[in-house]
Amino acid sequence: MSLSNLIKNWSTLRVKRPYEDQYKDKDYKWAMVIDLDTCTGCNACTTACYAENNLPVVGKEFFGKGQAMHWIRIERYWGENEEMEGKFPDRGAQFLPMLCQQCEAAPCEVVCPVGATHHTPDGLNSQVYNRCVGSRYCSANCPYKVRYFNWWQYPERAWPNPLEQQLNPDVTVRSKGVMEKCTFCVQRLTEAKNRARTEGRRVADGEVTTACAQACPTSAITFGNLADDKSEVARIWARQKVDLAKDKQDKEEDLRGYRIFEDLRTYPSIVYMERVRNFEA
Amino acid sequence: MTVRMKIMLVWLSLLMICGSAIAEPFVQGGAIGSQTDDGFNALGPVVEQPIEFPHNTHAGQMGINCMYCHTYARRSAVSGIPRLDKCMGCHKLIESVKDKPRIKKLFEYWEKKQAIPWKKVHDLPDFVRFNHERHIQRFYFREDRPVREVCGYCHGDVASMTTARRVKALSMGWCVSCHQKDHLENVSTTKTSNGPNDCWQCHK
């Protein structure tokens, strides 16, 4: 950003974000809702993400070292407290699809020394691979630990010929030493936005979605534009009384929407809907 | 070298460093379409193409609209090389040049149903997403500028070349210099807007 630009936009850059109605007059604020009651933990989203975003398969050795590259991972918990209760998990498992929460006040953004990760006008937490120097500070600072580092030169290993032909040309193939993470399938968003702009309109609800939401067999993932009041995502957020700019929601008992680690004031863009269990069964 | 000179030298270099730091962001590129020196001229290498295509004949003498052949530019991120049957569509009927070696070559490819292996002249790094469609829609269709000006801003005056050659740096600073400029929203207003200033608009 040049100095002139910096000076020109100083007032908007200086504002503490997020603030009330920040996206009210904006065109886009991408957000997501994940219904944990319908998520079955089937991993279709994970594989869809590998396919869409050129994620490398790291293999057993590197996976064992904790160097896996799944932008969206399905976590499986057996209990809410520090120990599992009872002999069997008789209310089933607790599955949690965890991906970049696209925080409005993202802890990763402030600490990146080179500004490789920043907040886009659409409310996304971006990652610019070719700017990344690989200090991994963002990952250290991410409370959700959803940033994945290219520990090895995966392109040389992960796609032996002809597997490389599957690579999505809209997404960069990351080389060693750069950080990467869920982008909300920004390549799809950009394409849809460009198309809409050419046609002089806003992207319609349902016109674009992320690979995970598109694949999800139970439609547990809903993706859309929070700046558009009529979008499904905005309606769910509103119905669940989750306010993007608040770190504590005042809502009724029977509402299921919540954001993870709200008290850390990261203001995530993903609302999870509580899992429901019939305890009378 | 006297001490005074040494001191002068130090001050001068300091001044240069600071000066460039302050002045650099204010460097103004040329106005769109001016095709004049905008400070980013960088002549690329001569690229040998399978057929030495005369842009000067087609776009220059004949005055064919760039997008007659590069038809994808207005509806896709890439402008695309014209499909072979498009070349043939005209050249089948132009008897006068059929015997020229370049046209003969064209016919050879056509008969073999083989795509011509054109080489890329305007290449961008793989992490960059440049969208022809948006630029054409904005400046050609909405602002109604002449096509040679709109295309020429990045590609130079192709109508004066045979095979195309890169003339602009196509570097980030060059892109940004234009994105920061105030462009008219459309023909009828005086409202202006900038190009996107978001990393993710161009980086993928």
Next chain:
Amino acid sequence: MSSSIIDRRGFLRVLGISGTAATLAGCGNTSIESGVELVESYVQPEDFVVPGVGVYYASTCAQCGSGCGIMGRVREGRILKLEGNPQSVISGGKICGLGQAGVQVHYNPDRLTTPMMRDGDGLKPVSWEKAGAALSARLGASSPISGEQIAFLTGEISGHQRVLLDLFMDSFKSTNHVVYEALSPAIGQAANKAVLGVEQPVLQIDKARLILSFGNDFLGTGPSPVHMAAQYARFRKAPRGTLIQIEPRMTLTGANADRWYAIKPGTEGIFALGLANSLVQHQAYAHALPADIASVLKLYDKETVSELTGVHADTLSHIAGMLWENSPSLVLAGPSAEGHANGFQNVAAIQLLNLILENNGKTLQGQPAHPFPQLEPARSSTAALAKLDALMASGQCQTLLVMGCNPVFTAPAFVHFAKHMEKVPFKVAFATQLDETANQCDLVLPLLSPLEAFGTHVAGYQPKGVEVMIQQPLMERLYPETRAFGDILLDLLKQRNPTAYKAFPDYYAYLKTAVTKAKPVFKSSASDDDFWEDALRNGVLHLELPPTGLQAHTEALKLGKPQVSESDTQYPFYFVPSIKADLRDGRHANLPWLQESPDPLTTIVWDSWVEIHPSTAAEMQIREGDILSVQSATGIVRVKAYLFPGIQPDTVSMPLGQGHSQYGRYANDVGVNPFKILNPIFDERTGELAMYATRVVIKKTGENAMVVKDEGPTNVQQGRKLVATLAADQAALAKEVSRVTQ
């Protein structure tokens, strides 16, 4: 119009010059280069082909037998990604992980690219001329073999491939088309047929208020997981249904249950009868059963049932109460109930509950009769394999053709399939990639991948009406030496009977003719070409047919005294194989995405493991990663231990699908193959292999190795609010915004 289709195929052929050049440069290349790369360049593409813009083509997923409609995203001539096809009732625009990985079958680096012929000990690449000559010499016009001398072994196969295959076998006057699926649901199908009158009832999961599932993993490995997952999503919306799962080892469906109960393997039928006994006490259900059955049911009082099944007696009453209160309900039987010597009985007893509760017609319906029964998938069974094995062992079988199944890997060790296969003088495999069975063959013919070939599929499970799924190439073939299975069959048929097939230059022509001939059934008045084009564009031919009713046959149930098999002191543990939704019987172990996709319940990747309950592990002083020997009467495997709370304490479980030795770089030497330690126990009624009836003894070997998994040192939430749970009676689901219910 027909020319435009040819052109479209033509488009795939005369693709761009750099259509196959993918960029691997990544962030490394920051420079701007001129004259290094080539530009996308076309000769004569379709109008809608625009470089830089992805085009979607409809097709059908061939990863499992569910027949989901898919859309392939094609750019610059490459198939990049598969999505669900919203036109297809089965997939409803969704896709599972297994389906996504279809592109890796196509782009697999270990794909078979040329025909291979046995030369001494190994297979050597040969030309198609040579391969074709060898094939003609054996199976051509002058072939003397017939009847039992030839056998065609396939996995589940449907559509016009199956028609051609049947015609091919007819030309040898043979009925030896053996359809073998290691995970065949044949026992359940037989029991369903006997009790309900249909092999596979159509389930209305979304309509049920309560689902009681005995090991039925409809979300993971059922007959149509994607479709059922969508139904499940609606089931979970207001009014929210309740799912109770009873099984010895937690499946993915069990992990999503409102209540999960562990049960001793093989006693599911007894529990179901106990429930039936409780239910008929209720006046509403008192007369649901004939008197003779009702009287025998009295033997199944809750104390006896509780003692035999290991489930608490109160649980039984509680579930019975739930069933009373929540109607309509749906009771399901699954593989872990089926795979026992009394498997048929188990399923019949479980289906009896549906009859008592009068769920048939509400949540259970009959599948409408398919207008093209010849296209329907041939039912698979393990018993058929045993027959073929005997045929081979006796030396009667002269020629064996194998396609889409890998019995050398999946047949239990006691079958000695590989050894018996050696007695067959001429064995041909049709494959996209060499596997253990193909490696034993004399001739291996390289097939097009499902993303390169035309074809039709008919799913065994048709949730709504009837669908014929169309498969079309999404991309130009990667290897010129590969051929479509249909084309090879058609060539052979032409040699056998030149006149009958001369109208069809290739399989495509045959398929098109055959499909367009079905036009009247689909009540279409379009021209043949338009009909065909529409079929290709939609990827599916749908025919709305009403579901049929079910006929109850309570007499099919042979009730006796409640009893279970004796416990075995030598082999104290029940052995329950688990089916991973993505690897299934192991045919997908060559797909790296699936290997790296963590098992949902254990999060383990790239490996085999044995699950053991933490309490048992504590008794035996087993820690995670300890290498255990798991020994049955027929075999032994050594595998890492994983402490898994969702399992009956006297049961151990191992996932199927790993342990390949000749299936490419991604599958080889990963884990062990539990198929090999299954005991020769068969269902008493159907003769099918009882997969869940094996007993094992486990011993520590003293070694320990790291278990490679996504889960960290803790598997609980540590009091952080990560996955919160709300009681169903507190949640105001009806007020929620949801697209799923619409």
Next chain:
Amino acid sequence: MSHTVDLHTPEDKDIHIERKFVPKPLDIDREVSWAKINKDVLRSLERPRPMFWVIFVAALALFSFGVYCEIYQYQNGMGAADLNNPQVWGLYIATFIFWIGMGHSGTLLSALLHIIHADWRKPIYRYSEAMTTFSLLTAALFVLIHLGRIWEFYYVVAYPNERWVWPNFSSPLVWDATAIGTYLTSSLLFLYTGMVPDLAICRDNARGVRKKLYTFLSMGWQGTDRQWANFRVTYMTLACLLMPLAVSVHSIVSTDFAVSQNPGWHITSFPPYFVLGALYSGCAVIITLFIVLRYVFRFEEYMTMPILNKLIKMTFAIAMVWNYLNLIEYATVWYGDNEVAKAQFIYKITGTYAPVFWGMVLCSTVLPFALLIKFVRTHMPTLLVVSLLLNLGMWLERVQIITPTFAHSQYPWTWTANWFPSWVQWGIVAGSFGWFTMLFMLYCKIFPAISMYEVKEMVHDQSKMLKARGQ
């Protein structure tokens, strides 16, 4: 006195304040002649003994192995270090803080004590200053080594460029880069400025290449009054500038952690805690080097026991403050209402990395009390071992700040069970010690390790003071 009027109480009468002068041992012998100082110090620049080369080659070997590891890591990727998600930093950042911390005491000795005219610093500040510079150089290496794309390191630097992009000024890493750069530059400048008069002495006594080198470096120093006057002003100004820098650098390093929300890092007292920790480890190294130089160069007359004693007292005081801040940190966590941080703290002292924590407690909290024992203070080999252990403790302290927090972070799913650094990391850490040793050994043979002119001043002042007292 009986004839005087007794106006006072009887007790008062007995008060007899006897002002007894207890002669303390002198910091330096006043009888040392100036020529002897020159001779003794310049002797240390003479051709080294064989043992020097043995140690030097060992250090070089260690350094070469470190370089090999770095090349290996560069070619294969950071995965070679067995780093993972969430253990993204490993030993690199821990060792980085260790080295940068070591750099603080040199400044303390040379600048702060210079400003407050604590004369005893004079014989020992030069080598501490050099140590500071070299440990900063080593620390800077770690900043580069830990980068995933070391070849793009210049993105962190704010300089005008064609792309019109700047680094992210809100990132503590940019502050780090700036602070370290500034500190390194000013330390070098300070070291060099302070050496100029001595370099002139070297110039006057050297021949050949050395003569040329010293001539160039001494910048025409003649020792004129004007030169001395300018020199003193410059030196004092630099010292004043350096003081806030020294405090800021480690405060900034601490913000790398303190600004994050990770349990165990998100602590307000981190900046002073880090600065004290830095001074602590620096003092320990100065003691180590004191003993080594004193022994090797026979500097007993200049590096005297009283000076060492003062140094030890200072070290002890710093250790106590550091301990206090340490306790405050734990108390804040313990009595605070952040359950996550508390869980993390319990993990730190009981979990996988508990040995690291308790090792730190043993070496850095308990061991300094050994300095109270006279034997330890006076017996050189023991003191050497103690000072080395203090340093080990400080290194462990940095490890236990970083590793357990990653292993037991906010997010339970990504906890790690028993992460351990690979040989590449160990190799690079070991290599950094080789690199530092090499630099320091070369320095001692090229530049005077003791400030000659200031020792002369000290002798002069000492005798002047004693003369004034009439001794």
